[in-house]
Amino acid sequence: MTWLDLPPDTGFGLDNLPYGIFSTPGTSARTGVRVGDAVLDLTGISGDDVHATGTLNAFMARGPGAWAELRADLIRWLTEDAHRGTVERHLHRLDDVSLHLPIEVADYVDFYSSEQHAENVGRIFRPGSDPLPPNWKHLPIGYHGRAGTVAVSGTPVHRPQGQRKGPDDAAPVFGPSTRLDIEAELGFVVGAPSARPVPVGAFAEHVFGVCLLNDWSARDLQAWEYVPLGPFLGKSFLTSISPWVVPLAALEAARVSPPPRDPRPLPYLSDDGPWGLDITLDVRLNGQTVSRPPAAGLYWTAAQQLAHLTVNGATLRTGDLYGSGTVSGSEPDQRGSLLELSWGGTEPLRLADGSTRTFLEDGDEATITATAPGADGGRICFGEVTGTVLAARQDVSPSRGSGPGRS
Amino acid sequence: MTWLDLPPDTGFGLDNLPYGIFSTPGTSARTGVRVGDAVLDLTGISGDDVHATGTLNAFMARGPGAWAELRADLIRWLTEDAHRGTVERHLHRLDDVSLHLPIEVADYVDFYSSEQHAENVGRIFRPGSDPLPPNWKHLPIGYHGRAGTVAVSGTPVHRPQGQRKGPDDAAPVFGPSTRLDIEAELGFVVGAPSARPVPVGAFAEHVFGVCLLNDWSARDLQAWEYVPLGPFLGKSFLTSISPWVVPLAALEAARVSPPPRDPRPLPYLSDDGPWGLDITLDVRLNGQTVSRPPAAGLYWTAAQQLAHLTVNGATLRTGDLYGSGTVSGSEPDQRGSLLELSWGGTEPLRLADGSTRTFLEDGDEATITATAPGADGGRICFGEVTGTVLAARQDVSPSRGSGPGRS
Numbered sequence: 001m002t003w004l005d006l007p008p009d010t011g012f013g014l015d016n017l018p019y020g021i022f023s024t025p026g027t028s029a030r031t032g033v034r035v036g037d038a039v040l041d042l043t044g045i046s047g048d049d050v051h052a053t054g055t056l057n058a059f060m061a062r063g064p065g066a067w068a069e070l071r072a073d074l075i076r077w078l079t080e081d082a083h084r085g086t087v088e089r090h091l092h093r094l095d096d097v098s099l100h101l102p103i104e105v106a107d108y109v110d111f112y113s114s115e116q117h118a119e120n121v122g123r124i125f126r127p128g129s130d131p132l133p134p135n136w137k138h139l140p141i142g143y144h145g146r147a148g149t150v151a152v153s154g155t156p157v158h159r160p161q162g163q164r165k166g167p168d169d170a171a172p173v174f175g176p177s178t179r180l181d182i183e184a185e186l187g188f189v190v191g192a193p194s195a196r197p198v199p200v201g202a203f204a205e206h207v208f209g210v211c212l213l214n215d216w217s218a219r220d221l222q223a224w225e226y227v228p229l230g231p232f233l234g235k236s237f238l239t240s241i242s243p244w245v246v247p248l249a250a251l252e253a254a255r256v257s258p259p260p261r262d263p264r265p266l267p268y269l270s271d272d273g274p275w276g277l278d279i280t281l282d283v284r285l286n287g288q289t290v291s292r293p294p295a296a297g298l299y300w301t302a303a304q305q306l307a308h309l310t311v312n313g314a315t316l317r318t319g320d321l322y323g324s325g326t327v328s329g330s331e332p333d334q335r336g337s338l339l340e341l342s343w344g345g346t347e348p349l350r351l352a353d354g355s356t357r358t359f360l361e362d363g364d365e366a367t368i369t370a371t372a373p374g375a376d377g378g379r380i381c382f383g384e385v386t387g388t389v390l391a392a393r394q395d396v397s398p399s400r401g402s403g404p405g406r407s
Numbered sequence: 408m409t410w411l412d413l414p415p416d417t418g419f420g421l422d423n424l425p426y427g428i429f430s431t432p433g434t435s436a437r438t439g440v441r442v443g444d445a446v447l448d449l450t451g452i453s454g455d456d457v458h459a460t461g462t463l464n465a466f467m468a469r470g471p472g473a474w475a476e477l478r479a480d481l482i483r484w485l486t487e488d489a490h491r492g493t494v495e496r497h498l499h500r501l502d503d504v505s506l507h508l509p510i511e512v513a514d515y516v517d518f519y520s521s522e523q524h525a526e527n528v529g530r531i532f533r534p535g536s537d538p539l540p541p542n543w544k545h546l547p548i549g550y551h552g553r554a555g556t557v558a559v560s561g562t563p564v565h566r567p568q569g570q571r572k573g574p575d576d577a578a579p580v581f582g583p584s585t586r587l588d589i590e591a592e593l594g595f596v597v598g599a600p601s602a603r604p605v606p607v608g609a610f611a612e613h614v615f616g617v618c619l620l621n622d623w624s625a626r627d628l629q630a631w632e633y634v635p636l637g638p639f640l641g642k643s644f645l646t647s648i649s650p651w652v653v654p655l656a657a658l659e660a661a662r663v664s665p666p667p668r669d670p671r672p673l674p675y676l677s678d679d680g681p682w683g684l685d686i687t688l689d690v691r692l693n694g695q696t697v698s699r700p701p702a703a704g705l706y707w708t709a710a711q712q713l714a715h716l717t718v719n720g721a722t723l724r725t726g727d728l729y730g731s732g733t734v735s736g737s738e739p740d741q742r743g744s745l746l747e748l749s750w751g752g753t754e755p756l757r758l759a760d761g762s763t764r765t766f767l768e769d770g771d772e773a774t775i776t777a778t779a780p781g782a783d784g785g786r787i788c789f790g791e792v793t794g795t796v797l798a799a800r801q802d803v804s805p806s807r808g809s810g811p812g813r814s
Contacts, residue, residue, distance in 0.1 A: 106554070143551070143638075144553055148727070163545060171670065196800075218719070225548065227542070227635075229519060230633070230635070236721040309640075311640070312628065312640040313645070395604045
């Protein structure tokens, strides 16, 4: 039992203890652990310089033994009265700190592992044909995204500009995206590197923890560009993650069996343990919940995704980040994107203020939170990933140019 | 005129001066400049610690003013007799040094900008339909690759394993790729970062230089996985680059007008200057030249690629690397991949030793070199990117697994 005075049902109790990077005015960014509505300064309490680097990478690179050891220390510090005085000197009120990008992202990969999401997208984009591509149930489809534009929650999203071409347009036009969207996902953070393929059963030896991820998407740019090499500018302008990385050890009570797979996956993808995760996301638009996507239903688990990602010999680095893919459930109010919630823009959402939305408008704020079962009937919270849409920047306009082109 | 005794037609004269990272036995990796068959140690001659970091990134981040200044210094040091004694103390014979990955790669993007290559691939994969997708002449198609598996020339390529499914197979099978290929490309290295879109005309303010790039590709893995989100495991196991980065300033004499573009690109892609590059690649298989792809014919220039990559607001970091896409010319002996050279495996190449090749066999060595016009009728060489194929690793085998799967 902790001596801390934690808010009831905090979601940030001793069964959680997520890691983040914080600063207070005039101090440099360092590692902290959230407990209740406070942040414990690990540089102060541990005296270990690994927590003073401004990202979690150096600590994550130490591997699962070090992760377990620090977690045990944290629980001892927060439960034994002998440590109370010391710990209290290193606690900051959450309201007093700024939160930063928790990891230095090495490579960023995004998967596509919700069957309901993939089916919805297939029905919307390719009506009349099989909604799932033939490979979908044989492998976790994924692709690399832009690591350099992964940013922490709160970073505003400037409406991206680019080319789009409607089905009836003679030629593409350039301008701000008119179909700016969110994708509600889980993000998995690789801590321990690997030079070798990581079998499904070795998942927890390499993945440090889980955050929330919003893979902002410009559907009109994406639709025009993505054949044949996949999404590029429709995604690369910004990907937002929550500031707290929930350690895998905090999610033991959330582990569930994934849905049955048919056909049976190839042996390298067979399940060594139930790495389905009973995490329920909550998607809010301007403060109003519009969806509650259930991650427990994801067809491919994060353990299978990692096994697939590395089976060809691709190495892992500390700081590699991969997204689950948009989480959508089978119910209309469990869909993880506006593309699905408005069914390709044909069924506008009605908000509490009387307005309607198909895609995001300038000024809109999109927020994703999530909860999971914790130890002893408690719950684990993930904090939030949020962002507000700003108008397109005026750096590039259709009229900019240099007189007559050479071509 | 240099006081150095340079080999005739060296390709590494004072009009080139490419940068790389080298070490000698027992010393740490540092920045060097290749001149003839020697390497000038920049830490020694300049006394600037920026060259002792083991990558070019810190120097590249200083921007084009610093690049021009050092280039002017180098030419002065290598031409004025007063510096001869000092310089000679910091020269190493090329044979005495090890060469390392020259840059810390931030994000890696691969384009698809050779019309001949894209047409060949379209004809091979989708016979009977339009070989170019509808977007191809409107934008430089690209996608993100894996930065963490970019390696320096000489790194062996383990034959990747993965899923493949032939058109007549009932289900995918797992095993070593049977269609391992090369892609002969130019690599462009971003030096100066940017938080804003980079117009075509600002290319040289951000791109530091050019290297050679082999985008090793497993065609069977790629064919099965790439719809709808693009190539992933078919590419992510290894991308090799040459150890020398030729500064953009060395390529002034190689600049040519790109091919005419029809339809005329949107204004943000209109050409501000002729950034076509008259660089001729040479592809050797086990020492025998099998192709000479001409980069001058690329439909989209590297300046247009960079403008496209950033137009949506995607930021640039020092160390960002992007590939031109496979370079293929209009002649059969100008094709930059075995996929094209063997026309999808249907027309095997005959090698000088009497053997034939469709795709790479274990033990094969693939090497790409390149030359461009230099100042005063000379020529610029790029060194080489080479690699030998090793048998698939036995980390993962189809029979590995964990007994009956849960699914």
